[in-house]
Amino acid sequence: MSALLISCRFVVKHWQLLAMQDGYTDHRTEIEAEPVDGGYLPAFVGKYDTRVIVEMATPLPTAEAARNSLRDVLWGAHVEQRINLNENPAAQERAA
Numbered sequence: 001m002s003a004l005l006i007s008c009r010f011v012v013k014h015w016q017l018l019a020m021q022d023g024y025t026d027h028r029t030e031i032e033a034e035p036v037d038g039g040y041l042p043a044f045v046g047k048y049d050t051r052v053i054v055e056m057a058t059p060l061p062t063a064e065a066a067r068n069s070l071r072d073v074l075w076g077a078h079v080e081q082r083i084n085l086n087e088n089p090a091a092q093e094r095a096a
Contacts, residue, residue, distance in 0.1 A: 003051045011042075011054050011070070012077045018046030024088035031070055033063035042070035 006014055019029040026047070033040040034051075039059030043066075045051050060066040078085040 001045070001049045001051055003053060005053045005055050008054050008056055008073070011052075011073055012082055014052050015044070015046075015074060015077070015083055018048070018050055018052060019044060020083065021047075022088055022090075023084055025083065025085050027087050031067050033060075033066035035063075040066035042066045044070065 004014070015025075019025055030045045032043045032045065032051075034043040034053045036059050039061050040063045041056055041059055042054040043051060054070060056069075060069060074083065074085060077083045
């Protein structure tokens with residue numbers, strides 16, 4: 001698995017590149033927390049088995065806080081229509 005350390009400024013762009021397909025979020029994408037000195041950083045595993053770690057000025061105190069911080073950023077981008085967190089309707093039909 002390759003790892004990529006990115007600035008928080010670019011998390012939405014990397015989500016678009018590595019966690020979305022055909023305009024929808026790939027629901028196999030995993031939101032995780034990376035343990036570092038002093039706490040945890042938000043991370044996700046996207047396409048091509050790439051682990052994206054979001055660099056922050058201060059690590060968050062718990063893994064849950066790190067995951068929630070990334071979810072909050074992604075939800076804000078979804079509300080602003082910069083990304084789509086919904087599952088691809090074609091994928092839903094194939095599952096049925």
